[in-house]
Amino acid sequence: MHHNFRIAITALLAVFLLSSCADRPSRVVLKGGTMGTTWSVIYSEPEQDGPGVSAEELQTLIETELLAINQTLSTYIPESEISLLNSSPDESSVLLSSRFSTVLDAALSVGGLTDGAYDVTVRPLVELWGFGARTREPVPPTEAQIQAAMVFVGAHRLSWNAEASTLSRPAGVEVDLSSIAKGYAVDQLSDMLAARGVVDSLVEIGGELRARGQRPEGGLWRLAVESPDPSQSRFIEALAVSDAAVATSGDYRNYFEYEGRRYSHLVDPRSGYPVAHELVSVTVVHRECMTADALATALLVLGLDAALQLAKSQGIAAHFVARGEEALEVHYTPAFEAYRQNTQAGESP
Template sequence: MKTSTDSPLVRHALNGPTMGTRYAAIFHAPEHLATAALAQALSDAVDRVDQQMSSWKPDSDLNRLNAAPVGAWVTLPPELMTVLAEGLRIGRASGGAFDMGVGGLVAAWGFGPGAGKAEPGRIAAASAATRPSTMQALQLDPASSRARKTEALCLDLSGIAKGFGVDEMARVMDGFGIPAWLVGIDGEMRARGTKPDGTPWAVAHERPDRHSREAMGVIELSDMAVATSGSYRHWAEVEGRIVSHTMDPARRAPLENDLASVSVLAPSCMAADAWATAFMVLGAAAAAPLAERHGLGTIFVRSDGSVQARI
């Protein structure tokens, strides 16, 4: 798809359902631009990610791997292999704070597929089980596009798959020759270039409040991605206490620290998504120097409302 600089640019917005939420793309192009093919390509891209990486779809490629016997090699599509490789990389770089192998804990606490409520028996079993590091228990064979588990392991990609979905949307926009755009899935966003007036794309930074949706600031993006992880949007009340959907791999329990949300800026949305989860687990004191070492922008919002930002 080619755009003409001779025609005035107008704002286009495309959106649709995916992964239990919605995707959106905003860009400026001539008014007469035929967007049907672009809209279909975006829909196909996010649907492909969902079909491959969903914990909720019994026939997803991720669940094929989860259901496979220990030691059996499973052929996987290249997109899923890319995400698994990046998940292992960030798992190592974060000292295990990002861990794709917490699927059993997620399900036991009622955040995965199923009845949608915590089950004490499953919680006790999942918390007490001796579990190897995912970095040790998952082996990848990129040359043959296959993976295998060396130990019993239930993978959950909720901390990285949406970010990859946004990156796939970015690939589509670039492939159609759109020079500047903003794409996103829920709170995961990525931008290329600037708006026609030369200003960066503006993304609302949401206040971490369980009872309302309002912005506490604006993040300006240009050739960058942002992802936010928080304990305020997906939570449950279990025996009178509020628990987060994010699992602490070291404690084998829902996250408990002073952070309400973490936003991470990175070149790819997949990396931003995974690092946001890792930093939520680590807490601001441990996460801040790690973010600086890896050249990542961060906004830490603590439960008391205080903000620590390095962008």
């Protein structure tokens, strides 16, 4: 029996876990819901020589941690730290928690790396195009509406003091960390398990994963990237990882069509328009899921040529799926090669 934890939300390409056919007693699986999706944790039960920690205790610890993260980063919770920041008086200097500061600093770093292709202030454009919290008719906004929203977009409008952990922003400029929050939460859960003696684990939230150690059955954790075109094959790439995180971003699930044109949910903060290029999905392997999560989104916005160039120059392990003239094309950086499985990607490893 295969244990496929497949979570498809808001067009993020889910990554599949392919486990061994034989479940052994040492394998423990925990599950739950968070951030509008689901989470799962698979781990090897620690040796019982020490005090140990029960599955029930871990389940409670995980749920408590996820609640705390949401209370910091969720724009859907009116009293969350990020919601209070976005409603704070204009230009006021707000002291951020260490949790918030860590995530914001990482997001701004990725934004700088990509010259603004990734931007934590893009929310007004996402809402304008109908892909945010508010529902609206799938009709493209006017150029005037786009330009009006662009006034409030751009991380350069934020005044961030990393040393003091203080942030101020002009009126109308909001921070949204939803494109990095799941990756951060994966890291936090993985670290928490390791701190409690769980050395072999796979943590997953909404398709973003982080592996530590090895599978309960032994050997590297085996993962597969779902194909954007299921009619061709179920999976498009098989991976084997240990002590690494994997995040995938895709634009092929969440979109609308208007007068024969397809509009992706992924809005380029530099232009104000949804991305319209051949790149379909990006998978990034990195030591941190938080960074992998943000980079996958950033590289997808950049488009194939610019993304490949940046990923190669920065030594990023990245895998790209693009629309070719007749079929999907796969590209990847040299750093990604180490994780590729020598198996038929269309089948289970």
